Amino acid sequence: MKSLETKRMILRALSLDDLEEFNRYAKKPHIGPMAGWAPHTSIEESRAILNMMIKENEVWGITIKPAKKIVGTIGLHVRNFDNAMLNQKEVGYVIDDVYWGQGYMVEAVNAVLNYAFNELELTKVLCGHAKNNLQSKRVIEKCGFIPTGTDVRDHFDGTKIDIQMYEMTYTHYKELNQ
Secondary structure (H helix, E strand, O other): OOOEEOOOEEEEEOOHHHHHHHHHHHOOOOOHHHHOOOOOOOHHHHHHHHHHHHHHOOEEEEEEOOOOOEEEEEEEEOOOHHHHHOOEEEEEEEEOHHHOOOOHHHHHHHHHHHHHHHOOOOOEEEEEEEOOOHHHHHHHHHOOOEEEEEEEEEOOOOOEEEEEEEEEEHHHHHHHOO
């Protein structure tokens, strides 16, 4: 996985060396639910999830310069067959609450959009947030995504949850970045 660098961050491949930091924020009771997953209940659970992300090779660890420790993750995912056939992926992200409201996630998403369109040559990047996740909504809007409707997805607690969906086309991205 190619590392991506911004003014304040490095997005890099994950490794098992990230386990303690990953578990530290992933077990917080309000971090995972905002991103659609249950808080981690053990270091073993975090290890299994980290191993899965390493194997899938779709997720970067977010580090803030000059530190090497991860404070969150951001990934580009193929969620379904249609996405694969249409050359589009969905961006998903999470960051430790200590870093909320400081513009880090906007910076990270913009780096991933640049990579998605200029190196992977995707035609579209999708993004979504749970209706009650106003922090994520602000990130998505600041990055210039356009709302497309609502998707209903399975939530970690077994319920269904409404996800406000957005998209960024290659053409729109180029217009925003002229």
